[in-house]
Amino acid sequence: MFALVAGIYIHIPFCRKACYYCNFHFSTSFQIREEMIQAMLKEISLQAAYLKNQSIETIYFGGGTPSALPTENLQQLLEEVKTNFKVIGDAEVTLEANPDDITVESLKQWKEIGINRLSIGIQAFQDELLTNWNRSHSSAQGLSAIALAQEAGFGNITADLIYGGPGLTDEDWLSNIQRLVDSDIPHISSYALTVEPNTVLAHQIKKGTSSEPDDELANHQYEILQAKLKEAGFIQYEVSNFAKPGMESKHNKNYWTGAHYLGIGPSAHSFDGVSRQWNIANNVKYIKALESGEIPFEKEELTKTQQFNELVMTGLRTSMGIDAQRIAILGESYTSYLKSEIQYHMDQGKIVINAEGNYSLKPAYYFFADGIASDLFFVEAAPETDLS
Ligand code: SF4
Structure with missing residues (x-):
């Protein structure tokens, strides 16, 4: 949720x-x-x-x-x-x-x-x-x-x-x-x-x-x-x-559950639900910018594909699993894509559907979580154009 x-x-x-x-x-x-x-x-x-x-x-x-x-x-x-x-x-x-x-x-x-x-x-x-x-x-x-x-x-x-x-x-x-x-x-x-x-x-x-x-x-x-x-x-x-x-x-x-956060200080990251931003990772430049009233940061709006990949990555790393509701909000085609791609890992007994109805990795496979997640990522340049 x-x-x-x-x-x-x-x-x-x-x-x-x-x-x-x-x-x-x-x-x-x-x-x-x-x-x-x-x-x-x-x-x-x-x-x-x-x-x-x-x-x-x-x-x-x-x-x-x-x-x-x-x-x-x-x-x-x-x-x-x-x-x-x-x-x-x-x-x-x-x-x-x-x-x-x-x-x-x-x-x-x-x-x-x-x-x-x-x-x-x-x-x-x-x-x-x-x-x-x-x-x-x-x-x-x-x-x-x-x-x-x-x-x-x-x-x-x-x-x-x-x-x-x-x-x-x-x-x-x-x-x-x-x-x-x-x-x-x-x-x-x-x-x-x-x-x-x-x-x-x-x-x-x-x-x-x-x-x-x-x-x-x-x-x-x-x-x-x-x-x-x-x-x-x-x-x-x-x-x-x-x-x-x-x-x-x-x-x-x-x-991991998508709450918004603000990062303060050099190199700190922030997330407002739509975009991520990160401060410059340099102490002197950070101070100089703030002295003139500027926050030195870069920012990116997250595409649906990035959001999907992040949900898969964090979901497989946590006992909560991949949040089915948040995937559904991205669009039905993302839910279907995940369902078809994840089947192979379910057949192998690595991923199950947990009590919350989310796909979750069995703890015995946590060591390999990042590799399994990357198997499930979208890799197309702009998949939302095709999927939404
Ligand atoms: S240098 Fe050592 S103490 Fe400093 S952040 Fe890295 S791990 Fe922590």
Whole structure:
């Protein structure tokens, strides 16, 4: 069903260190932090009409490393959002936090300004791996971060883990999962190590100083993850996301169900139901443009084909499945196309019709979700001309 709520994503483009595998937009220099905050405050006020008075159910500080900002800056941004948008009383307010930023004092301050969900970037509990990836924290900091957050009263916590990378044995992997299960947090996200272009990791592989992640190993460790978390009472609601019942990320779920969202900050994306837009991924240019009252972004209107392909992609990645009602709105011919193309995967037992009447991928095939989705895409230049 269509969501009537909207979300705001705030991209903080600074990190203390550059992780070798990461291709997100960030800078390790904090010199222009104050100018950046001023520019982002301005963007929030200039975008006050973007979500057309919809209620804001979720606010998400991502990055980058939002926890590396002084709390005062986070508070300024939150206040500006509340001044310009209709934020509901019990909005989910998430802060991505790295373990080395988590202290008794920072937790107290975050709680005071209204952060009520923490996403902790643990990634692994092996110091050698963390060093190889150039992470800014140690394994011990990872463990104490979760305990400190719980002691400070944060119940809604998620942590990230990486699998499939060179040097991560199955034994390490099992113990990493077990540590999170034992810590009693209600949500876990886990991603395969991937080699993105122009990263240090890509360069190391080219030079031969690091080996390439092995797909088979990644698939095997993904199966371990699914089995262990199921046994521990987690529900897999998306390819990379697992939650105890009722503890799913509202922010991410809204993305997947077509809710509108506004992205603030360099490289942030926004969606208003009809078009997508994305801000320039350059800190200095972003600040300069905002100083002269302009938001530097590019925009595209989504064609029916793009909407169809996105619905297929997100649908197969989530337990909700491909939203039949939203496909139907695109036109009967899209429904018939999907029905005929998907039959092959249904015959193979990979896709079923779920309780909501949507096509959904069986969890055993989630690892291959993107490949199966791309089999179902329209590839014609302008198929809606022929189909509508
Ligand atoms: S802390 Fe996060 S955003 Fe920053 S470099 Fe590492 S993975 Fe990328």
